[in-house]
Amino acid sequence: MVAFVDIKGYxxxxxxxxxxxxxxxPVFVYFSGSKNADGNSWCPDCVEEKYNICNKACPFRTDSRIKLMVIPTLIKWKGVQRLEGSQCNKRELLQMLFEDDE
Structure with a gap:
């Protein structure tokens, strides 16, 4: 069964x-920037697809379980598999990420 959980904040x-x-x-976690009331991303990196997380002290970056460096990022929790940035838009890579568990 697939469940969607919307979580905001570290x-x-x-x-x-x-x-x-x-x-x-298995749990897959998708990290993205959130949107404001106007429906626009608060994060210019997400809009412009620069993908780099600016604040090096960000707990999502410093947590050794996450090591978030790029937005968006999709990871298999408790695994080593991850897709970062434009990799998240590639169907073949997404299929490999999800099929790897079978």
Whole structure:
């Protein structure tokens, strides 16, 4: 079963992943910039597809479980598989990421 969970902020993310069942199904996490009330991204990097996370002290960057360097990023939680930036737009890479678990 697929479940979509919308999480905003590092603290809420940590709470969520710590609540996951280690014997449960695989979890894939998609990191993206959020949008403001106008529907536009607050992050110019996301709009312009520069992809680099600017703040080097960002906890999503410094957390050794995440190591987020690029927006967007899709990772398999508790795994080494990840797609970053424009890789997230490539169908073949997405298929490999999700099929790898079968």
């Amino acid at each position: 603290e809420d993310f940590v709470k969520y992943v710590e609540s996951l069942d280690i014997n449960g199904p």
